[in-house]
Amino acid sequence: MFQRILIANRGEIALRILRACRDLDIDTVVVHSTADADSLPVQLAGRAVCVGPPRAGESYLNTAAILTAAQSAGCDAIHPGYGFLSENADFADACAREGLKFIGPSGEVIRKMGNKAAARSLMRAVGVPVVPGSDGAVADATAARRAADAIGYPVLIKAAAGGGGRGMRRCFSPEELEGTFEEARSEAVANFGDGEMYLEKLILSPRHIEFQILADRHGNVIQLGERDCSIQRKNQKLIEESPSRALTPALRAAMGEAAVKAARAAGYENAGTVEFAVDREGRFYFIEMNTRIQVEHPVTEFVTGMDLVREQIRIAAGLPLSRRQEEITLTGHALECRINAEDPRRGFAPCPGTVDFLHLPGGLGVRVETALYTGYTLPSFYDSLCAKVVVHAPTRLDAVRRMRRALEELVIEGCTTNAALAHQIMYCPEFVRGNVDTAFLERNLDTLLKWCDTGEEGGA
Ligand code: ADP
Ligand code: ADP
Ligand code: MG
Secondary structure (H helix, E strand, O other), rough: OOOOOEEEHHHHHHHHHHHHHHHHHOOEEEEEEEHHOOOOOHOOEEEEEEEEOOHHHHHOOOHHHHHHHHHOOOEEEEEEEOOOOOHHHHHHHHHOOOOOOEEOOOOOHHHHHOOHHHHHHHHHHOOOOOOEEEEOOOOOOHHHHHHHHHHHOOEEEEEEOOOOOOOEEEEHHHHHHHHHHHHHHHHHHHHOOOOOEEEEOOOOOOOEEEEEEEEEOOOOOOEEEEEEEEEEEEOOEEEEEOOOOOOOOOHHHHHHHHHHHHHHHHOOOOOEEEEEEEEEOEEEOOOOOEOOOOOHHHHHHHOOOOOOOHHHHHOOOOOOOOHHHHHHOOOEEEEEEEEEEEEEEHEEEEEOEEEEEEEEEOOOOEEEHHHHHOOEOOOOOOOOOEEEEEEOOOHHHHHHHHHHHHHHHHHHHHOOOOOOOOOOOOOOOOHHHHOOOOOOOHHHHHHHHHOOOOOOOOOO
């Protein structure tokens, strides 16, 4: 087992990894930018190393400084968390060259699945259904136009290097194709430094359903059931749950099998997520694979009783998976709300600020993942995710009730968050019935915001 792990991340996920290391009796070194010098992970880690100024490009993405920090602190492995360097194949390769174990798949596998257009081709080749779309990348607007004509409108123009819901635009007619294509491409270049684009058929109001997989070095691949992440805003997840109301046991088995097949085809090792869109007829299509720990992993931890970060570390150390497929049972229902420091009333503009007072919910079946503390100032340079409230209960309705209770207890004074909106969603009849698709929020936002204004649950 590793002796000392460097955590190349910040915020709640850095803390999550730090805790897993402590549970395993592994020393921790956390890197940070100057903007995060007073962060909770920095205070709790065995050692903290400043690797640069606030801008992520010069700190959390500063591979040279991070590798040097790992070497000089005597680390034997690096955990990248999510975002930042987690899906950077060159970084994974550099770790290997430096004799540091990257806690995740190899650079080769990250590269293979990181280009979403190439991953589609691989999936198609092994018989995992993909969304109908372009054959690989489209070079320019003219090629996109040809591909869209063949696919049939509406289409979704997507960045091959995309992530976090960025670099993607819907297009409903040939007239708007060129403009939309260029818009999506410039967003991709700005965010990922890569303008490679591809097209998919736009599935109308699908469910987003993803499968958690684990794979070790000994050829074992298992799936830990699904997460329904259909509550999204601008293709970014807001609320996640497991199990999904949309899956019959037969569909769950078929999708789980496809997820394992996808992981095997990629030659996968470590924790990963295979994402699917499920249409109204219950057909499922691969959309991408995330080769890292996912924001919403606690949902799966609740229903399976497994510690996924611990599994990641064990796998990286060469140990076999701690459970076989037959030993995985899903118990009860789990729900997660992402609490972002943003103002839903002002177009979800980020609202960094100082936390004057903090009260976190607790009690049976409640888990909060956050690096906030009273007096902490949220820096404006990073993601607005500031807490995850996760609940577990015997049934979905119990979980919804427990989430209402948890969100009522949550107090974050000093910065505006989306917590009241999440709370109102727990009272929305459509949501309570489990009738959700990726258009849910768009459809209900105005009503939900009105309910927030009244301050009454469900507006009444
Ligand atoms: P998840 O896929 O785990 O549900 P998100 O899509 O919200 O989570 O992404 C988690 C974080 O990682 C966000 O900060 C997001 O901006 C970042 N991220 C995801 N994919 C990429 C990528 N390809 N490049 C850069 N950042 C990414
Ligand atoms: P990212 O890498 O940014 O996470 P994804 O390819 O996973 O991008 O897509 C993000 C979200 O966009 C999905 O969760 C889904 O809601 C929506 N989406 C993606 N592809 C399609 C599609 N072909 N049709 C309809 N919605 C889609
Ligand atoms: Mg995705």
